[in-house]
Amino acid sequence: MAKLDVRNLGEYIRQQRNSAQISLRQLAKSAGVSNPYLSQIERGLRKPSAEILQQIAKALRISAEALYVQAGILDERYGDSDVPSAVMGDEALTERQKQVLLEIYESFRRENDESPAEPATPAETGSRARAARAAREPRKTSTTG
Amino acid sequence: MAKLDVRNLGEYIRQQRNSAQISLRQLAKSAGVSNPYLSQIERGLRKPSAEILQQIAKALRISAEALYVQAGILDERYGDSDVPSAVMGDEALTERQKQVLLEIYESFRRENDESPAEPATPAETGSRARAARAAREPRKTSTTG
DNA sequence: GCTGAGTGCTTGCAATAGTTAGCAATGGCG
DNA sequence: CGCCATTGCTAACTATTGCAAGCACTCAGC
Numbered sequence: 344m345a346k347l348d349v350r351n352l353g354e355y356i357r358q359q360r361n362s363a364q365i366s367l368r369q370l371a372k373s374a375g376v377s378n379p380y381l382s383q384i385e386r387g388l389r390k391p392s393a394e395i396l397q398q399i400a401k402a403l404r405i406s407a408e409a410l411y412v413q414a415g416i417l418d419e420r421y422g423d424s425d426v427p428s429a430v431m432g433d434e435a436l437t438e439r440q441k442q443v444l445l446e447i448y449e450s451f452r453r454e455n456d457e458s459p460a461e462p463a464t465p466a467e468t469g470s471r472a473r474a475a476r477a478a479r480e481p482r483k484t485s486t487t488g
Numbered sequence: 489m490a491k492l493d494v495r496n497l498g499e500y501i502r503q504q505r506n507s508a509q510i511s512l513r514q515l516a517k518s519a520g521v522s523n524p525y526l527s528q529i530e531r532g533l534r535k536p537s538a539e540i541l542q543q544i545a546k547a548l549r550i551s552a553e554a555l556y557v558q559a560g561i562l563d564e565r566y567g568d569s570d571v572p573s574a575v576m577g578d579e580a581l582t583e584r585q586k587q588v589l590l591e592i593y594e595s596f597r598r599e600n601d602e603s604p605a606e607p608a609t610p611a612e613t614g615s616r617a618r619a620a621r622a623a624r625e626p627r628k629t630s631t632t633g
Numbered sequence: 634g635c636t637g638a639g640t641g642c643t644t645g646c647a648a649t650a651g652t653t654a655g656c657a658a659t660g661g662c663g
Numbered sequence: 664c665g666c667c668a669t670t671g672c673t674a675a676c677t678a679t680t681g682c683a684a685g686c687a688c689t690c691a692g693c
Contacts, residue, residue, distance in 0.1 A: 377652050393538050393561040416538040425574035431553040433571050438550040440596040451585040522682045
């Protein structure tokens with residue numbers, strides 16, 4: 344359990360608490376956790392569960408996802424875009440389709456990090472049709488897994 | 489800790505495992521968790537931490553977030569129509585990339601409307617790699633899984 | 634028949650999460 | 664000054680997670 348680095352989490356929580364100008368005990372009470380435990384969390388002595396993080400986030404009026412990111416439960420990609428969350432939450436997609444979409448999304452973002460300009464080229468038009476077809480056809484492939 | 493409803497999580501993991509056609513021991517081994525514990529998780533007797541969920545998800549080749557949703561760590565509040573708006577609102581993507589993503593997304597959904605909730609098969613793993621490659625290198629024409 | 638490999642589960646236990654009771658320090662007020 | 668309220672933390676404890684050792688069962692091969 345100590346494998347995850349939670350030092351940032353505690354500092355982050357204390358920081359948010361100080362910004363909100365509430366005491367440790369007040370936050371613990373409104374979060375529904377014991378104040379010694381919150382103290383331990385802030386000092387990095389404990390690694391709280393996601394449920395505790397939810398409670399703390401709610402009491403701090405911040406998103407639980409922000410604390411998950413700090414705790415290493417969620418990747419930082421959830422901090423700055425709604426696309427991954429929306430894709431993951433879409434029940435009309437299979438898990439594999441979600442993975443495919445997210446990987447395409449991330450490769451797009453990597454592209455744009457390297458060349459931020461956004462010229463539309465005919466090559467990209469072709470990639471559009473090709474990507475759609477490729478995603479549809481592999482179902483017919485024989486399984487060797 | 490027992491406040492979160494984790495019955496769906498265990499069924500979901502077993503379902504994904506069966507779809508992947510691997511035994512409980514095989515999954516436990518590749519996930520790096522003990523097989524009795526995985527058995528307990530699948531039967532809903534234990535509520536695993538996010539770190540364990542990460543390990544299981546990785547071994548199942550699905551996203552950790554999918555398991556977080558099942559475990560109640562992430563909300564399903566993202567809804568089933570958040571993807572288009574999230575994609576369109578993502579400023580890190582070009583307009584063309586947004587179109588590509590949305591068209592793939594919509595073709596996925598059409599697929600699932602015709603044959604709903606097909607369980608993930610190892611064949612779809614190949615589709616993931618192929619679709620990602622096609623999107624990244626649109627000038628290549630050869631697509632052999 | 635037996636043996637070996639694989640299967641999922643039982644049981645007991647160690648480690649860690651999270652709580653309770655209480656301490657020491659600080660600040661405000663009479 | 665003393666008293667009270669608030670503060671964050673300590674130490675002991677309880678509850679739960681996650682693991683190791685092993686069981687009972689199935690199946691295939693001899």
